[in-house]
Structures are given as C-alpha cells and as structure tokens.
Amino acid sequence: MLSIRWTVEALEDFDQLTDCIAELSPRAAMTMFEVIEKAVIPVAVTPFLFRSGREPGTREIVAHPNYIVVYRVMDNWIEVVNVIHARQRYPFP
Numbered sequence: 093m094l095s096i097r098w099t100v101e102a103l104e105d106f107d108q109l110t111d112c113i114a115e116l117s118p119r120a121a122m123t124m125f126e127v128i129e130k131a132v133i134p135v136a137v138t139p140f141l142f143r144s145g146r147e148p149g150t151r152e153i154v155a156h157p158n159y160i161v162v163y164r165v166m167d168n169w170i171e172v173v174n175v176i177h178a179r180q181r182y183p184f185p
Contacts, residue, residue: 093136094165098172102162105175109159124156131155132163132172139165154178 098106106128114121131153134141145152145162150173153161162174 094139095169096132096136096172097169099174102172102174109175109177124159128155128159128161128175132161132170135163135165135170139170 106125109128110121110125113124132155135151135153140151142151142153144150147162150162150164153163155161155175158178160176160178161172162176164171164173
C-alpha cells in the first residue's frame with residue numbers, strides 16, 4: 093500500500109473549498125471534507141483505478157459531482173496535487 097501525500101497547494105485548495113462551504117453550512121463542510129478525504133483512500137491500494145488526468149502524468153478522482161481530486165502516482169507514494177471544482181477551468185492556463 094502506498095502512502096498518500098498532499099501538496100501544500102492541494103491542502104490550501106481543500107481548505108478554501110471547505111471554508112467556502114462552511115460559510116453556508118458548517119455541517120455540509122464537514123460532510124464534504126469527509127467525502128473528499130475518503131475518496132482518496134482507494135488510490136493507496138489501486139493507484140491506477142481512476143481516470144487519466146487532463147494534465148500529463150496525472151489522474152483524477154471524481155470525489156463528488158462538483159469536486160475533482162487531481163493526483164500523481166509517484167514511485168513509492170501518491171501525491172495529491174489539487175482539489176478543484178468540476179466547473180473550474182483545468183488545466184490552468
């Protein structure tokens with residue numbers, strides 16, 4: 093099983109996302125946090141389970157209809173690089 097490491101950028105994106113949701117509903121923010129966190133767990137065992145990403149060398153988890161987790165499979169770990177809204181333009185220009 094591979095370890096999962098979050099980049100600083102991914103953690104910041106995740107934090108912003110939950111903060112934004114929490115303004116309307118703290119309970120919904122906690123639920124979304126849990127949904128996204130749990131969606132990443134299977135890649136530790138099956139790293140190529142999810143679709144190829146739009147950026148070369150990445151893969152994407154549709155963690156929720158509105159949120160996508162972008163990750164890379166490294167030699168000995170999984171690197172989560174972004175958490176984006178599904179409507180967000182990606183890859184970034």
